[in-house]
Amino acid sequence: MKIHPLMLALAASSMLPAAFAADKVTPMTPDGVASYNKIRPEADYIKRVEMVPMRDGTKLYTVILMKKGTKNAPILLSRTPYDAKGSTARTSSQHIEELVDAMDIEYVQDNYIRVYQDIRGLHNSEGDYVTNRPVVGPLNNTGIDEATDAYDTIDWLVKNVAESNGKVGIVGSSYLGFTSLMAEINPHPALKAAAPQSPMVDGWMGDDWFHNGAFRNVNIGYTIGQSTAKAEGWDIATEPMDDYSRFLEAGSTGDYIKKWGYENYPFIRKLTENPAYTDFWSLQAVDKILAKEPLKVPTMLIVGQWDQEDSYGAPAVYKAIEPKDKYNDKVSLVIGPWRHSGVNHYGYKLGALTFTGDTAKEFRVKYMKPFFDHYLKGAPDPHTPPVLTYATGVNKWNESPKWPMGEGKKIYLSDNFGLSFDAPKAKQAFDDYVSDPAKPVPFIPRPINMDDSSQWKPWLVHDQRFASSRPDVLVYSTDVLDKPVHIMGAPLVNLFASTSGSDGDWVVKLVDVYPNTTSEGHSQGYVGQEMTGFELPLGIEIFRGRYVHGFDKPAALTPNKVEHYQFELPNVDHVFLPGHKIMVQVQSSLFPLYDRNPQTYVDNIFWAKPQDYKKATIKVHHDAKAPSNIVLPIAK
Structure with a gap:
């Protein structure tokens, strides 16, 4: 059968993208397009972006990521000040395991629903940012804190993510460890497990801002970057020189702050105006808050032995809540041979030290994921050790019934x-x-x-x-x-x-x-x-x-x-x-x-x-x- 040339032309035009089929392109056709969808039809995952409403009407930017075909699945949530959008857009891969951090690979491959959310006031979320927003109480009369935001987020997720089994776990390191712990204050009933890693707990006693009263200069730049333009202000004015000389020549730390124009930043003022351990700090201490709370959420506390930022928090919380663990099976402490947040990366070495394989992945696969699987998927009890530590010097894991053991x-x-x-x-x-x-x-x-x-x-x-x-x-x-x-x-x-x-x-x-x-x-x-x-x-x-x-x-x-x-x-x-x-x-x-x-x-x-x-x-x-x-x- 002979096909008329006009019919061939019409057939060919029907195979073109709609823009080409609908409009004639001229030399003056505008070349800008609104967006490009990097997720192609062959992608093995689904990615949704939602603006999740909080009880005060503020909406928080939330990314929901899962493999295609996922159903009756648990949700693993992280609430972050470090850009949920950027965390899930690092590559153009069509494979989910290449889209996420190393720590998430085992979860997304096992049909977990992975959720990342910008905390209020940062990146793509609405509202005002308050560093380590204090819990509602003497320092906060707004009725809103990271605990209520976590509660409202979990409530929305279990009601609106049809693929979910209604069980949620929360995980994250550093600031995300802080938001994980805050979710345990008056927790949502759907929150079944938490793994706070290197959490910011008491910024004066031994975490980010001070150690036993001595101020950590290293965090000045961090504060400015996070407090400018919804955490987009990391391009700050400093000279390319030895930090030793930079701070020494400026004089006091206050002089350094004034020299670079930081003195009117609210959180810088909070630091410089509260150098002693007054109620300003002690009423924010998360370990002291959790010590007064009933133990409702199974918790795995994780820290690196050489954590250069938050070595204090996880052991302090363990000390505060472990006495509530009646059968010694709901609270665990993990100390690995890692730097800050090293548990989420590659644990072969640290500086000049090398270990017996990837200690971080070994822990995540052998201990942390089975912990979540048990509470979120109904897997058999893995009998998580109450304390798990890595003995440096001899390079082996030790399981212990308590801490300290010595x-x-x-x-x-x-x-x-x-x-x-x-x-x-x-x-x-x-x-x-x-x-x-x-x-x-x-x-x-x-x-x-x-x-x-x-x-x-x-x-x-x-x-x-x-x-x-x-x-x-x-x-x-x-x-x-x-x-x-x-x-x-x-x-x-x-x-x-x-x-x-x-x-x-x-x-x-x-x-x-x-x-x-x-x-x-x-x-x-x-x-x-x-x-x-x-x-x-x-x-x-x-x-x-x-x-x-x-x-x-x-x-x-x-x-x-x-x-x-x-x-x-x-x-x-x-x-x-x-x-x-x-x-x-x-x-x-x-x-x-x-x-x-x-x-x-x-x-x-x-x-x-x-x-x-x-x-x-x-x-x-x-x-x-x-x-x-x-x-x-x-x-x-």
């Missing part, structure tokens, strides 16, 4: 810069150094760029020999160990010290010193260079002297008076091996990570004047009346 044993600073398990007997003994605010001890070798992830992420495992050779750092160590020492818990510092000034900071480091005569190669978790003499920090913490008699009661120190400073180092599971040494380092600055203490008492260190910064002679005492020591949680 029993406290004091190791004392002693004569000739030694460490001993025997208490000192001398009537008077001390070592001293001069702390000069004009030459503070850097927290890593210079030049320093705290925005450089290659410096920032692994800084807590950096070889400490750069610091231990300084005259303003005291170094104490044991003899070579003839048997292993296994610690499981948070070492407790008891430092007896005095200063010739009227204020001062105290930095204590617990260090594992590798043998100086041999290379242990790959067998002990080190790669990239020889381990000979390596000084591996296991815990580094700072304490601001003015708070020695109460975090809410700053006061000048009496010059040359011996005070007892007590504070914890981060939680750790580590084995000091035979042939190694245990070391303790003491110093008075950790710059520019923490602001400089002028060593002269002023009401507000943020606004210290140049004349306030003075040298001070520091004495660290180790005698019978003032026995400086660290209580090591030694496991049997």
Whole structure:
């Protein structure tokens, strides 16, 4: 049969896109199009974007992602300040597992419905942004907080996502760990499980903003970026130079803030106007809030042993809520060999350390996903261990019934810069150094760029020999160990010290010193260079002297008076091996990570004047009346 040419032309035109079929294109046809749909018909997933209404009418931008054909499925929710749209648009792949972060792959492949939501006021959500928005109560009379927003979001999801089985889990790290915990305050009945990772819990005691009263300069840029243009303001004015020089030349941290025009940012003002642990901070502390709440949601708390941002939160919440876990099966604590948020990435190594495979994926597959599967899909009880920790030094996972597992044993600073398990007997003994605010001890070798992830992420495992050779750092160590020492818990510092000034900071480091005569190669978790003499920090913490008699009661120190400073180092599971040494380092600055203490008492260190910064002679005492020591949680 012969087909007329006109019929062929009509048939061909019917196969063209509608725009071509409907309109004639001329040289002056506008070339702009409204949008392009990257999700092609062959994609193996469905992606929906919804503006979910909250009880006050504010709508939050929410991305719902699932494999095609998903039904009767659980929802895994993350509430984020870090751009839900960008988190689900990183590639043009038509395969769902290539669209999500590494931590999400196992879930979307197993027909979980993955939901990401911008918190109010940021990115594509409506409303006003308040950093770590306080829970409704004395600090918040609006009736709206992250707990109510989580409740309203979950309520909408289970009613409007037809593919759901009506069960929701919540997960996320850092700020997302904070929003995960907030969802557990008066939780929606559909919230069946939570896995807060490295959560922001108490920003003054030991998470992002302060540590024991010392301010963390590193977060100034973060604050400006998140508080400008709905978190789109990361292009801020600073000079391309060593951060050590940048902060030192500016003067006080307040001077630095003024120099770059940050002083009127509301959250910067909240920080600088509330330097002590008043109700402003204590009433926001999530662990204290959860301690008063009934335990309704099975919770897996996760943190990295070398978390450089939020090492405090997860163990603090565990301590607060674990007593409510009647059968020791609803609350668990996980400490892995990771940096901040490292659980969600690749856990083969950290800095110079290497581990036995991908420890992060191993944990996610073997422990975290079965935890969610049980509560959200009805899978058999995986019998999640109450405590799961990774023993660095020997590189293996330990399952434990409680935390801490170690029993406290004091190791004392002693004569000739030694460490001993025997208490000192001398009537008077001390070592001293001069702390000069004009030459503070850097927290890593210079030049320093705290925005450089290659410096920032692994800084807590950096070889400490750069610091231990300084005259303003005291170094104490044991003899070579003839048997292993296994610690499981948070070492407790008891430092007896005095200063010739009227204020001062105290930095204590617990260090594992590798043998100086041999290379242990790959067998002990080190790669990239020889381990000979390596000084591996296991815990580094700072304490601001003015708070020695109460975090809410700053006061000048009496010059040359011996005070007892007590504070914890981060939680750790580590084995000091035979042939190694245990070391303790003491110093008075950790710059520019923490602001400089002028060593002269002023009401507000943020606004210290140049004349306030003075040298001070520091004495660290180790005698019978003032026995400086660290209580090591030694496991049997």
